Amino acid sequence: MIAGLLGGGKAALAQTKSPKRGLAYGYHSAADMQALAPGLSWWYNWYSRPDAGAASVYAGLGIDFVPMQWGRGLDGGPLTADRLAANVPAGARYLLGFNEPNFRSQANLTPTQAAALWPVLEEVARRKNLRLVSPAVNYCGDCVTENGTTYYSPVQYLDAFFAACPSCRVDYIAVHTYVCEERWLRDKIGELKKYGKPIWLTEFACGDRPAGEITSAVQQKYMLDAVNYLEKEPAVFRYAWFSGRNNEIPNINLLGGSGQLTALGQQYVRLPAGWEPGRLTPVAVTASSQENAGSRAQNAADQDINTRWASAWTTSQYLQLDFGQVQTFSRVQLSWEAAYALDYQLQTSLDGLTWNPIRTVLNSDGGLDNHTGLQGRGRYLRVAGTRRATVYGYSLWEVEVFGGATLTATRTRPASAAAGALRLFPNPAETELHLELPPTVRLHHLAVTDGCGRTVLSCSATNSLNIAALPAGLYVVRATTTDQRQLTQRFVKR
Numbered sequence: 001m002i003a004g005l006l007g008g009g010k011a012a013l014a015q016t017k018s019p020k021r022g023l024a025y026g027y028h029s030a031a032d033m034q035a036l037a038p039g040l041s042w043w044y045n046w047y048s049r050p051d052a053g054a055a056s057v058y059a060g061l062g063i064d065f066v067p068m069q070w071g072r073g074l075d076g077g078p079l080t081a082d083r084l085a086a087n088v089p090a091g092a093r094y095l096l097g098f099n100e101p102n103f104r105s106q107a108n109l110t111p112t113q114a115a116a117l118w119p120v121l122e123e124v125a126r127r128k129n130l131r132l133v134s135p136a137v138n139y140c141g142d143c144v145t146e147n148g149t150t151y152y153s154p155v156q157y158l159d160a161f162f163a164a165c166p167s168c169r170v171d172y173i174a175v176h177t178y179v180c181e182e183r184w185l186r187d188k189i190g191e192l193k194k195y196g197k198p199i200w201l202t203e204f205a206c207g208d209r210p211a212g213e214i215t216s217a218v219q220q221k222y223m224l225d226a227v228n229y230l231e232k233e234p235a236v237f238r239y240a241w242f243s244g245r246n247n248e249i250p251n252i253n254l255l256g257g258s259g260q261l262t263a264l265g266q267q268y269v270r271l272p273a274g275w276e277p278g279r280l281t282p283v284a285v286t287a288s289s290q291e292n293a294g295s296r297a298q299n300a301a302d303q304d305i306n307t308r309w310a311s312a313w314t315t316s317q318y319l320q321l322d323f324g325q326v327q328t329f330s331r332v333q334l335s336w337e338a339a340y341a342l343d344y345q346l347q348t349s350l351d352g353l354t355w356n357p358i359r360t361v362l363n364s365d366g367g368l369d370n371h372t373g374l375q376g377r378g379r380y381l382r383v384a385g386t387r388r389a390t391v392y393g394y395s396l397w398e399v400e401v402f403g404g405a406t407l408t409a410t411r412t413r414p415a416s417a418a419a420g421a422l423r424l425f426p427n428p429a430e431t432e433l434h435l436e437l438p439p440t441v442r443l444h445h446l447a448v449t450d451g452c453g454r455t456v457l458s459c460s461a462t463n464s465l466n467i468a469a470l471p472a473g474l475y476v477v478r479a480t481t482t483d484q485r486q487l488t489q490r491f492v493k494r
Contacts (some may be wrong), residue, residue, distance in 0.1 A: 011397040016039055016273050016274075017040070018231060018271075018274065019041050019270075019273075020041070020042070020238050021040055021041055021239065021271075021327060022040055022042040022043050022237055022239065022240040023036065023043040023240050023254065023494065024044060024085075024240040024242045025043060025244030025246075025255075026045035026046065026051050026240075026267070027051055027053070027245070028043075028051045028053050028054035031259025032053070032244065033053075033058055033061055033063060034132075035062075035260065035265070035269075036254070036255075036261070037061035037233070038269050039268060039269030040269070040332070041062070041063060041064060041409060042064040043058075043064075043065065043066070044065070044066040044067070044096060044202070045251030046070050047067070047069070047070065048067040048069060048084055048088055049087045050065040059091060064092075065092065066095075066101065067088045068095070068097075069084060069096070069098065069120075069121055070098065071099065071101075071106075071109065072109060079117060079120055080120065081123040084120065084121070084124045085127050087162055091131060092431050093127065093130060093131065094130055094133055095124060095128075095131070095133065096132045097118075097133055097136065097174065098138055100136060100138050100176065101113075101135045101136075102138075102140055102144050102151040102152075102154075103144075104142050104143065109133075110144050110145075111146060111151065111157055111160035112146060112164045114165075115161055115168060118165055118168045122169050125169070131171040131172065131201050131413075132159065132169055132170055132171050132172070133170075133171065133172040133173075134170045134197075135161065135174065136176055137153075137157045137174070137175060138154060138175065138176035138177060138178075138318055139153055154175050154192065155189075155359055155493060157411060161264070162352045170439070171197065171198075172237060172491070173198070173199050174187075174199075174200045174201075174202050175192055175199065175201055175202070176204065176242075177203075178203075178204065178205060179208055179212075180207070180218065180222055181222070182222070182228075182229050183227050185229065186229060187237060189235060189404065198237035199235050200236075200237055200239070200240075201239040203232065203240060204240070204241060204439055205219065205222075205223075205249055206249075207248075207252070211249075213232075214250040214251055215250075215251060216264065218251070219252060219264055220264060221367065223267060224271070224367065227239075227268070227271045228271075228335060231272070231274050232274065232305035232398075233306070241254065245458060251264070251489030258345050273343055276402075278319060279401060280300055280323055280401045280404075281323075282401075283487075283488050285297045285319070285320070285321050286319075286320045287317070287319045288311065288319075289312035289314075289317055290309065290311065291313075291392075291395075292310070292395060295308060295309055296309060297319055297320075300396040300397070300484060301321060301398070301399055302398075302399055305335065307397070308397045309395065310337070310339065310392070310395040311385070312393050313391065315385065317384075317385050317393055317394060318382050318383060318384040318385065319394075319399065320379045320380060320381070322379065322380050324488040324489060326378060326379050327377070327379065327401075327403050327404065328348075328404055329374050329376035329381060330357075330374050330403045330404075331373075331403070332371045332400070333368065333369070333370045333371070333399075334368070334371075334395060334401070335396065335400075336366045336368075336369065336371040336373075336395070337396065337397055338366070338390065338395070339393060339394060340364060340367075340389045340394065341361070341383075341388065341465045342384070342388065343361060343385070344383060344385045344386045344394075345360050346358050346361075346376070346383060347382040348376050348377060348382070349379065349380040350377075350380075352380050353378070355384075358374050359371050366389060373490075422479050422487040422488070422489045423436040423437070424491045428492035429493060430466040430467075430493070430494045431466065432453055432464055432465070432468075433477070434463060434464050435462075435463055435465070435477070437479070442482040442483075443461035443482070444460075444461060444480045444482045445459075445460060445479075446458070446465065446477065446478070447477075447478045448465065448476070448477055449475065449476050450469075454476070456470060457470070465477070472493050475490065475491055475492075475493060477489050477491065
């Protein structure tokens with residue numbers, strides 16, 4: 001679902017510039033750099049010097065230039081440390097290795113040839129205090145061959161490169177990929193985790209479909225899904241979209257005229273950075289079912305983009321988040337795995353029994369669904385699937401919920417407490433806070449934490465707390481019952 005991130009709402013805009021996000025492109029004008037600067041932290045141009053048009057402005061815009069040694073030669077002559085070091089500008093921090101050396105149409109270096117040249121890059125890195133990024137490999141068709149082996153895959157090439165150069169210094173691994181679905185991007189990144197080094201994705205876009213199928217909407221959707229994953233994948237250190245202006249692949253351009261962002265460029269600049277702040281944290285996550293022991297409900301709210309909840313392979317399934325107290329829900333973002341819901345509802349409930357739909361989705365396209373402009377209220381939020389996209393069940397990498405607590409300023413005792421609910425009154429309170437639980441619930445221990453999660457009060461079971469000494473602010477009461485349940489509720493100290 002793209003509209004939520006292109007509609008111009010504040011929730012859709014990046015709160016901070018991503019340190020990961022970059023661009024693979026040369027020929028920038030100063031105006032291009034200025035247009036891209038709000039969302040980009042770095043760029044490279046397959047060369048060891050920055051573009052002439054951008055050279056005087058990029059540093060002041062907070063954008064890093066990353067030099068690259070493209071192949072076996074430099075500026076029409078042989079590659080030497082002196083010549084490469086002279087090109088690398090002051091302030092550079094990294095040096096990218098050879099560009100697609102396993103392609104005969106690109107750097108065209110066998111693993112042994114690349115290993116033989118690598119000490120030149122190491123010497124430049126030593127002189128200029130740079131970190132070294134490996135040769136940038138990709139799956140290829142017309143590939144280099146050495147000793148009877150044709151190097152089709154990135155891992156195959158890198159294994160041979162490291163075998164030929166066991167003592168070579170490599171700080172990061174680089175890769176390119178032009179898959180068109182986030183699940184395949186995950187696979188490509190996953191293949192490189194074996195090296196135990198941070199990964200640079202130095203070229204990506206949707207490019208491996210027939211040209212007529214790569215519409216603007218396809219590129220926008222893929223970018224949306226891919227960037228959501230890349231920002232949250234801890235193994236990825238940096239990534240770069242391909243490209244600014246290029247006719248090799250349909251609808252990939254971030255730039256139109258000089259200094260003018262395309263719709264795709266506006267999206268790339270505005271997409272959020274990392275895990276967005278302000279998400280609501282559930283006290284419990286449950287589901288109607290789980291596929292196996294590794295697909296627990298809790299995985300969908302653990303701030304780990306590599307763990308997921310997966311349901312049984314039937315249609316009517318749900319994932320439920322309990323926030324411990326009544327909240328308002330203004331935005332819900334779902335990161336679907338390949339087994340997504342075609343049709344589903346977002347539902348809220350005050351008591352976990354009666355449910356109110358706040359958004360109905362029909363014919364979803366999976367990936368990232370960003371639901372903005374919600375007007376929901378409840379203690380519970382449920383994602384309820386009603387039609388599957390695959391023969392499998394439903395699977396979510398992550399559910400992110402945004403909104404805020406609903407605080408009721410009342411000085412009167414509630415008439416009754418819902419089953420299992422912790423009630424606090426008065427709220428806000430000044431000196432004394434009273435607790436109420438259903439008659440069947442027995443307290444064992446109480447703790448009060450402040451906004452930073454620090455415990456400021458702790459005691460055995462009691463029906464009231466003296467909070468006179470606490471500074472004004474928002475706190476959380478955590479009540480442990482004799483049957484080891486934990487109930488939480490927020491209150492405001494005046």
